[in-house]
Amino acid sequence: MSSAEHAPAGPDKRPIRLFRNLWSKIAAIPMILVSVGIFVGGTIWTIVYSFTDSGLLPRLNWVGLEQYERLWSTRRWLVSIENLAVFGIASLILTFALGFLLAALLDRKIRFEDTFRTILLYPFALSFIVTGLVWQWILNPEFGVQSIVRGLGFESFTFDPLYDSSKVMIGLLIAGLWQGTGLIMVILLAGLRGIDEDIWKASRVDGIPAWKTYVVIIIPMLKPVFITALVLVTSGIVKLYDLVVAMTSGGPGISSEVPAKFVYDTLFTRQNLGQGFAASTMMLVTVAIILIPWALLQFRGKKND
Amino acid sequence: MTDTATLTGPTGPRPKKALSPRNIMLYGTLIVVSLYYLLPLYVMIVTSLKGMPEIRLGNIFSPPVEVTFQPWVKAWAEACTGINCDGLSRGFWNSVRILIPSVLVSVSIASITGYVLSMWRFKGSEIFFAILLLGAFIPYQVLLYPVVIVLRELGLYGSLTGLVVVHTIFGMPINVLLFRNYFVTLPEELFKAARVDGAGFWRIFVFIILPMSLPIFVVSMIIQVTGIWNDFLFGVVYTRPENYPMTVQLNNIVNSVQGVQEYNVNMAATLLTGLVPLTVYFFSGKLFVRGIAAGAVKG
Amino acid sequence: MTKNSVEIRNLDLSFGAVKVLQNLDLDIHDGEFLVLLGSSGCGKSTLLNCIAGLLEVTGGQIFIKGHNVTWKEPNERGIGMVFQSYALYPQMTVRGNLSFGLKNARMPKPEIEERVKRASEILQIEPLLDRKPGALSGGQRQRVAIGRALVRDVDVFLFDEPLSNLDAKLRADLRVELKRLHEQLDNTMIYVTHDQVEAMTLADRIAIMKDGKIMQLDSPAEIYNRPRNLYVAGFIGSPAMNFIEGNIAGNTFTSGDLSVPVGDYDYMSGGAHDGAAILGVRPEHVLTDDMLPSADMTAKVKADLVEPMGADTLVWTSLEGHPFRFRMDGQAHVKSGDEITIGFNLTRISLFDPKTEDRL
Structure with missing residues (x-):
């Protein structure tokens, strides 16, 4: 083969970088549009308009922090925030305690593991609407748990959380736990299954009882899994909306209002956009407060490895 | 010396009692918790099979004395939302019409994006990916209105197409993550060999990546099918009443203030709405578990 | 005890x-x-x-x-x-x-x-x-x-x-x-x-x-x-032991043209053996060049492939249709196609019964 065949006809043209692998860049357009256009753009847009007096339609008429001042003096918003805090903390503690207990039980090489796991996880496949409506029915004081216990002879037994503004969050919590614990269980179970078998063997040779191995060795080893699950669950709790709509519609009165519902109602029912944007910005701030330490931790963890 | 001990003393497996305290604790706890988990499903079923007089008399846990399918028929074809009295079937078909294109479009786009992010990275692609992942944590409420504006500008607000776009957008972070993480585990040599053979972007995707990635497509579809079917918020915000998905219609039927509450019809309607994700769940088994372990990002 | x-x-x-x-x-x-x-x-x-x-x-x-x-x-x-x-x-x-x-x-x-x-x-x-x-x-x-x-x-x-x-x-x-x-x-x-x-x-x-x-x-x-x-023989040693299938009759192991006098072989079971047998010899126990005089028998083989490894040289060949490898000195000058005389020592071979696979 002659070398002339390989000689370039002219000076090699340097390909333009942007057009190299052009298809991959075209294929990335949806991601770019969504990440920059919707996620970044939309967030900035909402934050910007939260400083305006937009009402029925968005308009750039600056009012500074007025919307926020008004928000924090609205009773319904304060109730929403308090409810979210109560629901969030209680459901975090309970889902993690119960989820870990169940995961540990399923991890004990038991029989019918698949059956138990299927039962414990199926509520997670159901929507919050379905979940809310079933529990609304079970907690119905006329026909549900209360009437049955009364029927057993405990005439004064009262359990009507959905009709008692001081207990309504308990009702939501029961339904929320039922729907979400399976998820935590599965995540933690996956974490437990990822633990080196030899660790368990070593602890048996050392004569450490199983419960102590969990507490002293395994749980610390699962810290990253716990933290990730925590972040996921927390950011999910902040979004709590459908369940409330289906179960209580925020009632009795405003006693089970939550921020996500507040935002929706303000934006689309009361058409007070500026106020809605301020409230949703506060939700974003809440998530950021949870997320930023986690992101830093993840980042630092990667550097250490 | 030790030989004398042979054939005496413990031999074989340790004798086990089926009813050891450990097993009672273990299985006892699991069974009690399982009953709590199964209770609502049971209540839904028995309530939906009773007539209203029986419900008013009995308690919600007792099995139906007289089984009737009338509530199911009514929930499906006659229940009223506002002025429409054609039952949940309208919502069901709406949901189907939303579900199929949404799943197809969102899974296709997510898989291709995941493919770009694992095998065709370019300068900046990782930054977009990071933003996309962070986007999964932004409360939907922050983005509700900006998306309304975008859809309105595109002339899609209120239409089914608009809802397909919304589901594609909000399903993107988790599904892209899922595909990317799966594709990076595929052997890189395969990709290199294909490129040396002269295959380009699409050829590699269709002939090499797709055939190896069936399970992850199934996982992604499971996430999307259950997620989209169960969606309530987007349905309420982005569609007009005649296009409301099943969940929204269900809520309107059950929580309507007009008329007498027919609990049996309500429960039949609730079960009907839950039937699709439950079917997916019971048939997909381990793949569903795999999906949510990864899909937990969705929150 | x-x-x-x-x-x-x-x-x-x-x-x-x-x-x-x-x-x-x-x-x-x-x-x-x-x-x-x-x-x-x-x-x-x-x-x-x-x-x-x-x-x-x-x-x-x-x-x-x-x-x-x-x-x-x-x-x-x-x-x-x-x-x-x-x-x-x-x-x-x-x-x-x-x-x-x-x-x-x-x-x-x-x-x-x-x-x-x-x-x-x-x-x-x-x-x-x-x-x-x-x-x-x-x-x-x-x-x-x-x-x-x-x-x-x-x-x-x-x-x-x-x-x-x-x-x-x-x-x-x-x-x-x-x-x-x-x-x-x-x-x-x-x-x-x-x-x-x-x-x-x-x-x-x-x-x-x-x-x-x-x-x-x-x-x-x-x-x-x-x-x-046979299992242990093949498992231990690298490269593995060579095996040659053949027959023992009257204190001689034969396989095609190869015949090895095994009268002095140290049988495990004591008595001599007649009938089918497998002869095993480790590549490093095959004698060549100046070691040949001490061999109990010799044979000529043609080198198919030579792998110089530094410390020694591995020669691939075949003996009576069985693949056969042996080790030579690292400095040995051999190349593919060369004819080489090899030999083994009775104390360094193993005999196995092909049926039970046990050592004879």
């Missing part, structure tokens, strides 16, 4: 229908370094886990120091164990790892400190005591893992492929250290590996396992020189 440290009687283990160990008997002497060697799935790790009490046996008995421990918990058996993946507790310091089991057994503090000190001196890990496993190298981690077994002050150490996760050089270093440790401590050590170099260098005796049975239990030299059956 040698005192036995570990005795295993009629041991059975099955997982459901799969029988992993079958009717296994094994005596391990006091202070012995016993290696369980075999390819993966042969049951060697399973056997070790049974001795440790980490797997419950289906049948049979296990004695440690004369005590029947068949039903005992692992921590009550007087054993220490070292794992392939180290299995250190990642959230505890090295000191914490060493002392955790002792603390849990409510041992008085001064004694714990004493034991940790002694173990860390022996293993030279004193400077690492306050670090966490994550900050240690693979070799250091494995040393800590050995330390955790050491502080238990037990009679029997169990090693489950402890060097497999290390790179080649570290593995060689730690191998020497383990051998030194055994000489210093004089404990019984049971060591599972699939690496025959580790087995040959460390063991007092090697038990070669296959399909849940022990194929041969002997000293490394005996296993190498007088493999009990």
Whole structure:
């Protein structure tokens, strides 16, 4: 083969970088549009308009922090925030305690593991609407748990959380736990299954009882899994909306209002956009407060490895 | 010396009692918790099979004395939302019409994006990916209105197409993550060999990546099918009443203030709405578990 | 009579229908370094886990120091164990790892400190005591893992492929250290590996396992020189032993044109043998060049392929239709196609019965 065949006809043209692998860049357009256009753009847009007096339609008429001042003096918003805090903390503690207990039980090489796991996880496949409506029915004081216990002879037994503004969050919590614990269980179970078998063997040779191995060795080893699950669950709790709509519609009165519902109602029912944007910005701030330490931790963890 | 001990003393497996305290604790706890988990499903079923007089008399846990399918028929074809009295079937078909294109479009786009992010990275692609992942944590409420504006500008607000776009957008972070993480585990040599053979972007995707990635497509579809079917918020915000998905219609039927509450019809309607994700769940088994372990990002 | 440290009687283990160990008997002497060697799935790790009490046996008995421990918990058996993946507790310091089991057994503090000190001196890990496993190298981690077994002050150490996760050089270093440790401590050590170099260098005796049975239990030299059956002969040694199928009649082994007088062969069963046989000879036991005069027989072969390896040269050829390899000096000048005269010595060959696969 002659070398002339390989000689370039002219000076090699340097390909333009942007057009190299052009298809991959075209294929990335949806991601770019969504990440920059919707996620970044939309967030900035909402934050910007939260400083305006937009009402029925968005308009750039600056009012500074007025919307926020008004928000924090609205009773319904304060109730929403308090409810979210109560629901969030209680459901975090309970889902993690119960989820870990169940995961540990399923991890004990038991029989019918698949059956138990299927039962414990199926509520997670159901929507919050379905979940809310079933529990609304079970907690119905006329026909549900209360009437049955009364029927057993405990005439004064009262359990009507959905009709008692001081207990309504308990009702939501029961339904929320039922729907979400399976998820935590599965995540933690996956974490437990990822633990080196030899660790368990070593602890048996050392004569450490199983419960102590969990507490002293395994749980610390699962810290990253716990933290990730925590972040996921927390950011999910902040979004709590459908369940409330289906179960209580925020009632009795405003006693089970939550921020996500507040935002929706303000934006689309009361058409007070500026106020809605301020409230949703506060939700974003809440998530950021949870997320930023986690992101830093993840980042630092990667550097250490 | 030790030989004398042979054939005496413990031999074989340790004798086990089926009813050891450990097993009672273990299985006892699991069974009690399982009953709590199964209770609502049971209540839904028995309530939906009773007539209203029986419900008013009995308690919600007792099995139906007289089984009737009338509530199911009514929930499906006659229940009223506002002025429409054609039952949940309208919502069901709406949901189907939303579900199929949404799943197809969102899974296709997510898989291709995941493919770009694992095998065709370019300068900046990782930054977009990071933003996309962070986007999964932004409360939907922050983005509700900006998306309304975008859809309105595109002339899609209120239409089914608009809802397909919304589901594609909000399903993107988790599904892209899922595909990317799966594709990076595929052997890189395969990709290199294909490129040396002269295959380009699409050829590699269709002939090499797709055939190896069936399970992850199934996982992604499971996430999307259950997620989209169960969606309530987007349905309420982005569609007009005649296009409301099943969940929204269900809520309107059950929580309507007009008329007498027919609990049996309500429960039949609730079960009907839950039937699709439950079917997916019971048939997909381990793949569903795999999906949510990864899909937990969705929150 | 040698005192036995570990005795295993009629041991059975099955997982459901799969029988992993079958009717296994094994005596391990006091202070012995016993290696369980075999390819993966042969049951060697399973056997070790049974001795440790980490797997419950289906049948049979296990004695440690004369005590029947068949039903005992692992921590009550007087054993220490070292794992392939180290299995250190990642959230505890090295000191914490060493002392955790002792603390849990409510041992008085001064004694714990004493034991940790002694173990860390022996293993030279004193400077690492306050670090966490994550900050240690693979070799250091494995040393800590050995330390955790050491502080238990037990009679029997169990090693489950402890060097497999290390790179080649570290593995060689730690191998020497383990051998030194055994000489210093004089404990019984049971060591599972699939690496025959580790087995040959460390063991007092090697038990070669296959399909849940022990194929041969002997000293490394005996296993190498007088493999009990075809499996052991083929498993030990690299490159593997050459096998030539043939027949023995009247004290002569014949295979095609090859005939080897085997009248002086040291038969295991005593008497001579007539009938089908397999002759085995290791590549490094084939004589060439100036060694030929000492050979009991010779043959001519043609070199098919020559692999110079530096220290020696491996020549591929065939003998009576059987693939045949042998080793020559590293400086030998041979190339493919050369005709070479080879020979073997009767003391260095093995004969097997093709039916039972046992050594003759």
